[in-house]
Amino acid sequence: xxxLFSALLIVVGYGMFGQTSQNFTFNKNEVIISKDISxxxxxxxxxxxxxxxxxxxxxxxxxxxxxxxxxxxxxPLVPFGWNQKYxxxxxxxxxxxxxxxxxxxxxxxxxKIFPSASRLPSNILKWYIKFSKPINKNNIYKxxxxxxxxxxxxxxxxxxxxxxxxxxxxxxxxxxxxxxRQKRNLIPNKQLGSVFSNNKKYQLVISKEIKDTNGVSxxxxxxxxxxxxxxxxxKPNIRNWQIKIPIADSMSDxxxxxxxxxxxxxxxxxxxxxxxxxxSVKGDCTLLNEEKIFSFKPKKQWKKGKYEIYFxxxxxxxxxxxxxxxxxxxxxxTSKIITPSQNHKLEFIIK
Amino acid sequence: xxxxxxxxxxxxxxxxVSQVQANPSLKKDFKIGDPGIASIHKMTFGPAxxxxxxxxxxxxxxxxxxxxxxxxDNSKVKLDxxxxxxxxxxxxxxxxxxxxxxxxxxANNNIYLSINHSSGVPILLRVEDNVLKQVPLDNVSFSKTTxxxxxxxxxxxxxxxxxxxWAVADIKYIDGKLLLSGLSNKEFASTFRSxxxxxxxxxxxxxxxxxxxxxxxxxxxxxxKTFIPTTINGKSQVLAGYTCTPLxxxxxxxxxxxxxHKGRTVAELGSGNSPIDMIEIENEGNRYLLIANSNRxxxxxxxxDLEAYQGSLTKPVVKKGAAEGxxxxxxxxxxxxxxxxMGDNGFIIIQRESSGNLALKTGNSWWVK
Numbered sequence: 236x237x238x239l240f241s242a243l244l245i246v247v248g249y250g251m252f253g254q255t256s257q258n259f260t261f262n263k264n265e266v267i268i269s270k271d272i273s274x275x276x277x278x279x280x281x282x283x284x285x286x287x288x289x290x291x292x293x294x295x296x297x298x299x300x301x302x303x304x305x306x307x308x309x310x311p312l313v314p315f316g317w318n319q320k321y322x323x324x325x326x327x328x329x330x331x332x333x334x335x336x337x338x339x340x341x342x343x344x345x346x347k348i349f350p351s352a353s354r355l356p357s358n359i360l361k362w363y364i365k366f367s368k369p370i371n372k373n374n375i376y377k378x379x380x381x382x383x384x385x386x387x388x389x390x391x392x393x394x395x396x397x398x399x400x401x402x403x404x405x406x407x408x409x410x411x412x413x414x415x416r417q418k419r420n421l422i423p424n425k426q427l428g429s430v431f432s433n434n435k436k437y438q439l440v441i442s443k444e445i446k447d448t449n450g451v452s453x454x455x456x457x458x459x460x461x462x463x464x465x466x467x468x469x470k471p472n473i474r475n476w477q478i479k480i481p482i483a484d485s486m487s488d489x490x491x492x493x494x495x496x497x498x499x500x501x502x503x504x505x506x507x508x509x510x511x512x513x514x515s516v517k518g519d520c521t522l523l524n525e526e527k528i529f530s531f532k533p534k535k536q537w538k539k540g541k542y543e544i545y546f547x548x549x550x551x552x553x554x555x556x557x558x559x560x561x562x563x564x565x566x567x568x569t570s571k572i573i574t575p576s577q578n579h580k581l582e583f584i585i586k
Numbered sequence: 587x588x589x590x591x592x593x594x595x596x597x598x599x600x601x602x603v604s605q606v607q608a609n610p611s612l613k614k615d616f617k618i619g620d621p622g623i624a625s626i627h628k629m630t631f632g633p634a635x636x637x638x639x640x641x642x643x644x645x646x647x648x649x650x651x652x653x654x655x656x657x658x659d660n661s662k663v664k665l666d667x668x669x670x671x672x673x674x675x676x677x678x679x680x681x682x683x684x685x686x687x688x689x690x691x692x693a694n695n696n697i698y699l700s701i702n703h704s705s706g707v708p709i710l711l712r713v714e715d716n717v718l719k720q721v722p723l724d725n726v727s728f729s730k731t732t733x734x735x736x737x738x739x740x741x742x743x744x745x746x747x748x749x750x751x752w753a754v755a756d757i758k759y760i761d762g763k764l765l766l767s768g769l770s771n772k773e774f775a776s777t778f779r780s781x782x783x784x785x786x787x788x789x790x791x792x793x794x795x796x797x798x799x800x801x802x803x804x805x806x807x808x809x810x811k812t813f814i815p816t817t818i819n820g821k822s823q824v825l826a827g828y829t830c831t832p833l834x835x836x837x838x839x840x841x842x843x844x845x846x847h848k849g850r851t852v853a854e855l856g857s858g859n860s861p862i863d864m865i866e867i868e869n870e871g872n873r874y875l876l877i878a879n880s881n882r883x884x885x886x887x888x889x890x891d892l893e894a895y896q897g898s899l900t901k902p903v904v905k906k907g908a909a910e911g912x913x914x915x916x917x918x919x920x921x922x923x924x925x926x927x928m929g930d931n932g933f934i935i936i937q938r939e940s941s942g943n944l945a946l947k948t949g950n951s952w953w954v955k
Contacts, residue, residue: 282674296677297709297720312720313676313703321677371704373684391858394829395880396769397686398627398642398753405706414808415829415857423857426907448704450682 259323261332266309266323270302278309281322287329296321316450336451343368343447345457348439349499350553352525353460356467357431358417360555360562362410362439363499369405371446378445379410384436391416391423392430405448409500417555419563431463467554470561471497473546473579483539483585489518491529491544491581498551499526505547506531511540539585546579612636613651613727615784621648621728626700626708629689632759632783637689637698640754640766641708645734647757647764647781651727655712657694661929663713665946668936672711675718676703688924688936688946695929697946713946731785733766759783760815765824765841767810778810778824780841790841812864814875819893827861827877832899833911851899852892853911856882863925867933867954874954876933877914878922884935886953887914917953 259268266280280296297312307325315321317336322329347365364379376399381392394411401408415423416430431437441457471493479490489508499522506529508516518533548559555562558579612634625643632638635653665671673680682704689698697713698721710721733754755767764781780790813826815838822838826849834849855861859881866889867874873889895912923944924936933949 280677282677294671294674297675311677312709313678313705313707316678316682319677319679369706371682373682373702373704395860396753397862398755400753400769403643426857446681446704448706450679450704 259330261315261321261323261334263314263334264310266332268307268309268323268325270305270307277325278307279324280309280311281324282319283322284320284331285322285324285329287324287327290322290324290329314449319450340451341367342451343370343445343453345441345453348459349522350496350526352496353462354464355431355461356465356554357429357433357463358466358468358554358562359431360412360414360417360551360553361498361500362412364408364410364441366406366408366447369448370401370408371448371450372399372401372405372408375399375401375408375445376410378442380440380442381430382438382440389430389437391427414555417562433463433465436460436462467495467552467556468561468563469552470556471495471550471552471558473558473581476581478544478581478583480583480585481533481537484536486533486536489531489533489537491531493527493529496526496553497522497529498553498555501547501549501551501557502526502529505550507545507547509543509545510538511542516542537585541582541584544581544583546581548579550579612784613729615729616649616651616727617729618725618727620724621650621726621730623648623708623723624706625686625702626710627686627754628757629687629698629700630757630759631689631691631693632764635691635693636759637691638757638759638764638783639700640733640757642733642753642768643706646730646732647766647785648728648730649783649785650723652691652696652698652721653693655691655694655696656714658696658714660690660695660697660713660934661932661948663697663716663934663946663948665713665716665718666943668944668946670944671718672699672701675711675720676701676709678703685924685936688926688934690926690928690934692927697926697928697934699946729785731781731789733779755809756812758813758815760822765813765815767813767826769809778841812861812877814864814866816866818889825864825875825892827855827864829860833877851911852895852897853887853914854899854909855879855885855914856907856909858907862923865925865927865933867927867931869931869951869954876917876925876954878925878935883916884919884922884925884949885914886917887912917949919949 259266261267266278268278278300279290280298281290281293282296285293299310301308301310315334317334320331320333322331344367345364346367349363376393376395379393381389383389391413394413399408412430413423416427418424439459443453443456446452475494477492481487481489503520503522506520508531510516516533518531521530522528523530546558549557551557622644623639623641625641626639627642628640630638635651637650637652639648639650641648669680669683672685673683676683684702686700686702690696699711701709701711703709710723711718712721753769755769757764757766762783764783766779766781768777782788808828810826811829813824816823816825818835824836824838824841826834826836828834832851833853833855834851836849859879862878862880864875864877867876875887875889875892877885877887879885891912899911919935919937921938922935923938926934928934928948931954932951933954934947935949936944936946938944
């Protein structure tokens with residue numbers, strides 16, 4: 236509603252059809268015309284500037300007409316866009332309008348990138364981009380690319396999904412680095428090689444042409460630089476993880492030190508802390524220090540007792556190796572029953 | 587003799603299908619109202635004019651009764667500058683819309699297009715007399731079921747579901763079952779679901795995976811991009827196209843909950859490409875498979891060749907971009923973005939033509955005779 240821009244347009248008539256002065260209002264979600272100047276209920280709105288001669292051959296915008304007291308409303312199926320021209324046609328009268336972007340409009344930004352580390356394994360599998368507001372997901376992967384140190388865009392680096400993987404709130408985008416190239420011995424890997432090479436520098440580039448759901452672009456391109464190191468071919472092992480146990484009757488954070496950077500998407504909501512009654516401890520989770528530390532801030536003070544931390548087997552490192560299996564998984568049987576998730580848990584006691 | 591048996595089986599199947607179509611119990615759970623569709627990613631028609639919509643955003647499948655739409659002759663349909671036309675209808679620019687799928691109701695030849703607008707409003711359009719019309723979705727006869735994963739024992743507070751997205755890659759209906767393939771942002775895994783229709787409480791989850799022809803050592807976990815349920819050598823099979831273009835066959839009766847299967851790779855269609863849509867067309871007793879691709883022409887494969895190919899590709903494809911396995915021919919349609927059957931033995935496409943024009947048009951059925 237902040238940007239529900241409304242404008243009263245006093246139109247000095249063009250002299251057509253004897254109408255010399257009329258007014259109508261419009262905003263992002265409707266065009267409103269006083270009934271006394273709209274003899275019929277029929278209001279037609281077109282995309283762009285359309286002349287009267289062109290109205291019969293032009294495609295009207297989909298929307299609903301509503302009548303209330305002395306006012307007729309045209310409600311478009313999707314909101315009108317900023318900085319776009321529209322034509323309103325009613326009573327043989329043509330009027331034009333557009334909605335300028337509000338001066339205080341906050342442009343789309345990238346607030347976080349995961350992984351945040353600058354040294355990444357060559358078999359890195361996923362990236363997550365956190366935007367400041369919901370994005371236009373249509374054909375979104377074409378705005379994202381990896382660029383080598385020499386400035387060349389790496390072809391076939393990103394899995395181009397028709398339906399982008401975006402969180403429900405529309406702000407977190409998942410990018411798969413082409414798995415067929417990252418996984419050893421697949422045809423794309425054999426023919427094109429891994430996407431990244433050891434000891435080389437790269438940039439993740441997100442074009443400013445990427446738009447929010449209002450159709451407004453970012454102000455500038457986004458760059459994330461990183462250097463590639465050896466591939467990670469080991470499963471994460473929770474037995475090597477260290478716990479910093481919080482103090483009883485405090486609100487201090489429970490910290491879990493991974494021995495490496497952990498994948499954001501598969502870990503942030505997949506670690507569960509249970510008290511000695513088996514009840515889930517409520518709190519907020521964050522990943523710190525290049526996603527090498529999991530921090531859990533409780534909603535209530537810690538009580539003395541025994542606790543268990545459950546880790547979902549789907550938790551992955553940056554190379555897609557999860558707690559149960561390697562991403563490059565060697566299999567010997569042609570068919571097998573999927574093994575149920577193993578319990579991966581650590582215990583700690585607050586004294 | 588083989589042809590005769592096939593004909594008899596086909597006749598029996600056709601009879602059974604017509605019985606299902608006449609079965610009003612398919613819609614016994616339907617109610618009138620707003621199904622709350624948040625996105626339309628993939629669509630397919632079942633019997634009795636029921637359109638199934640895969641809605642990844644709301645994690646649901648919705649079945650809508652569109653049997654009352656009039657029977658049309660869309661055999662000469664041709665809509666040019668389709669992207670401009672749709673963006674004009676939305677009052678927006680071309681980059682703000684995406685045509686996510688196209689489905690034809692085999693019972694009455696209505697063509698439906700699903701559109702996602704950047705604002706998130708899902709839109710369904712229908713073609714009538716070469717004109718696009720909006721199909722309102724807020725007051726329809728429908729039933730629906732969830733696509734949310736069952737809550738695991740350890741996730742007692744539903745943790746882990748917030749970020750989990752499951753994007754529907756393809757959806758098909760056969761014999762009282764709705765089949766879905768998809769990809770999660772959590773794991774790179776080929777999940778395949780089978781949901782009974784009318785919708786009940788149970789869903790089967792399978793993991794259909796493949797050995798890539800280049801090796802026999804590592805499983806790929808690649809997601810199925812597009813598939814069709816079909817009959818191969820008299821047996822019910824799923825014919826699946828993967829993102830890196832192997833064509834794989836899975837026996838339908840092996841798709842059981844919790845099981846993991848390795849399919850039989852019958853063709854490599856050349857790397858650097860991804861299949862987009864797949865349909866089966868029957869014409870004068872011959873069956874053909876048509877495959878639309880991201881970076882290859884529309885392919886036609888004869889089911890006779892598919893059925894005759896008993897092996898499984900295991901040797902590496904050495905020549906870059908080369909194809910192996912069951913033979914196919916390239917039809918003169920490139921950049922086909924959407925593909926479906928039209929009428930008894932035709933097909934309809936949305937194609938980016940060499941002039942740049944995005945056209946919705948029928949394919950020439952001469953190619954599948």
